[in-house]
Amino acid sequence: xxxxxxxxRKQSASRLTVGDWTSAALDAMARGGLAAVAVEPLATxxxxxxxxxxxxxxxxxxxxEAALQRWETDHTDAVIALxxxxxxxxxxxxxxxxxxxxxxxxxxxxxxxxxxxxTADHPHVAPVLARVTERRVAYTAELxxxxxxxxxEARYRGLLAVTAYLGHAQLARAAPQVVPGTAAERRAYVxxxxxxxxxx
Amino acid sequence: xxxxxxxxRKQSASRLTVGDWTSAALDAMARGGLAAVAVEPLATxxxxxxxxxxxxxxxxxxxxEAALQRWETDHTDAVIALxxxxxxxxxxxxxxxxxxxxxxxxxxxxxxxxxxxxTADHPHVAPVLARVTERRVAYTAELxxxxxxxxxEARYRGLLAVTAYLGHAQLARAAPQVVPGTAAERRAYVxxxxxxxxxx
DNA sequence: ACACCTCCATACGGTGGCGTATGTTTCTCC
DNA sequence: GGAGAAACATACGCCACCGTATGGAGGTGT
Numbered sequence: 001x002x003x004x005x006x007x008x009r010k011q012s013a014s015r016l017t018v019g020d021w022t023s024a025a026l027d028a029m030a031r032g033g034l035a036a037v038a039v040e041p042l043a044t045x046x047x048x049x050x051x052x053x054x055x056x057x058x059x060x061x062x063x064x065e066a067a068l069q070r071w072e073t074d075h076t077d078a079v080i081a082l083x084x085x086x087x088x089x090x091x092x093x094x095x096x097x098x099x100x101x102x103x104x105x106x107x108x109x110x111x112x113x114x115x116x117x118x119t120a121d122h123p124h125v126a127p128v129l130a131r132v133t134e135r136r137v138a139y140t141a142e143l144x145x146x147x148x149x150x151x152x153e154a155r156y157r158g159l160l161a162v163t164a165y166l167g168h169a170q171l172a173r174a175a176p177q178v179v180p181g182t183a184a185e186r187r188a189y190v191x192x193x194x195x196x197x198x199x200x
Numbered sequence: 201x202x203x204x205x206x207x208x209r210k211q212s213a214s215r216l217t218v219g220d221w222t223s224a225a226l227d228a229m230a231r232g233g234l235a236a237v238a239v240e241p242l243a244t245x246x247x248x249x250x251x252x253x254x255x256x257x258x259x260x261x262x263x264x265e266a267a268l269q270r271w272e273t274d275h276t277d278a279v280i281a282l283x284x285x286x287x288x289x290x291x292x293x294x295x296x297x298x299x300x301x302x303x304x305x306x307x308x309x310x311x312x313x314x315x316x317x318x319t320a321d322h323p324h325v326a327p328v329l330a331r332v333t334e335r336r337v338a339y340t341a342e343l344x345x346x347x348x349x350x351x352x353e354a355r356y357r358g359l360l361a362v363t364a365y366l367g368h369a370q371l372a373r374a375a376p377q378v379v380p381g382t383a384a385e386r387r388a389y390v391x392x393x394x395x396x397x398x399x400x
Numbered sequence: 401a402c403a404c405c406t407c408c409a410t411a412c413g414g415t416g417g418c419g420t421a422t423g424t425t426t427c428t429c430c
Numbered sequence: 431g432g433a434g435a436a437a438c439a440t441a442c443g444c445c446a447c448c449g450t451a452t453g454g455a456g457g458t459g460t
Contacts, residue, residue: 015426015437035235040417050419051439060418118318120374133375156392159371159378166374167367171359174320174366175333178359192356196396215407215456240447250449251408259449 016048018056018066025067030111034119037064061124068116068128075109076132080139089146094194096140100165101190114173117166136162147198161197168193216248218256218266225267230311234319237264261324268316268328275309276332280339289346294394296340300365301390314373317366336362347398361397368393 024046028036039060043049057063082099086092119125141158145151172179180186224246228236239260243249257263282299286292319325341358345351372379380386 038417039419049439052437054419055437117370117374118320120318120370126374129374130377133371134378137375137378156389159389160393160396162378163364163367163371165367166370167363167365170317170320170366170370171333171363174317174326174329175337177330178334178337178362189356189359193360196360196399199396199399238447239449249409251410253408254449255407260447 014047016046016052016056020046021053021056021063022067022070025063026071026112027108029067029115030108033115034064034122034125037067039063065124068124071109071112071116072128072132075113076135078106078109089143090198093140093143093147093198096143097161097165097194097197098190101168101193102186110169114169117170133162136165157197164193164197216246216252216256220246221253221256221263222267222270225263226271226312227308229267229315230308233315234264234322234325237267239263265324268324271309271312271316272328272332275313276335278309289343290398293340293343293347293398296343297361297365297394297397298390301368301393302386310369314369317370333362336365357397364393364397 021042024042025037028038028042028045037060039050039053043053046052053063057066079096079099083092083096086095116125116129120129137155137158139158140161141151141154144154144157147154149157168179180189221242224242225237228238228242228245237260239250239253243253246252253263257266279296279299283292283296286295316325316329320329337355337358339358340361341351341354344354344357347354349357368379380389
């Protein structure tokens, strides 16, 4: 019943692993949302059939769970690692906001997150979103604390930063024409937000 | 082919109108998103059958279009009317932000909007969202202009305000535990956002 | 009171996806 | 090189929903 990977063996070219299915699931989610994570279309996309899938997973739900779990670990780790390369707290903060705002890291990941927000009520998605969001607020608040702000104020700033990020993501998708078009304008826009959030 | 209402007649109790169906569609959308706008479940919910529906509408798509159109007109009018009751621009701005942030107007409408954001890519939803968002940014920018800010700065502030609104809506849904819990805290939080956006 | 139009119910065929049952291939190991 | 397990393919029944076809009930005008 557990979905752990067996010992790798030789892994001949035309045989799928649990990882292949979860990757395909995340891809599908980035394109068409959680509803696009459907067994039969995925199988067709991978050049296989359902028979393969139901050997690796108990059902569609198990695939969703596996995909979300992998996204949660991969995604948060990647961003934090990128930010922690910076030395001082202010540089970290700027790097963090610039990264998530411009989605330099991965537009793919951004699509997945939008898809998750679009299905925030889903029993498997909700806890993941809750954890990731809480972690983001906490981490950003920590940066503000390192900048010398008191705990309450730092937490508040973290909340504001995450709010701005989420709002920007929604805005860019719901009405791309209102958001600054050129890279330079967008950069100025992000700078402005950073100034606002970091204003004493 | 046109879906205009016929002359009202007597309208016996157990007969459905186009308006009944669109209302039910918006209700369903508030509960389960666009996917919940399904003909047969709606018919059951209304105590009718598909036969009734397909007399009033050409297909499911026509119902979605009608529902979205009604939401667009009703919703935008309601908020603007409420705000325009205020006298000076600053009071208008505060009323606007407080209203949309606290969702005092209608939690029902808020659910519908979240559902629309969740389906922002849908061919019928996308243009509605684009228009509404643009109108919000423009209207808020107009308020800032009335406060004496230059056009470019006003537009930027309007963008920021809408961003904060959307982000807050997403945050409240994706991670309710991170957002201030008590009414007093929430009020302070909103006040703080207003200060930030209106800061010179 | 009869024909007529409006509104709706019933019944049907079609599609897409889920999950299962049961073969069939391919690898592994001895 | 043959047994057994692992990884698939095929075929099936099932459900939910869409859209159509057709008949029937209820108002409407004359």
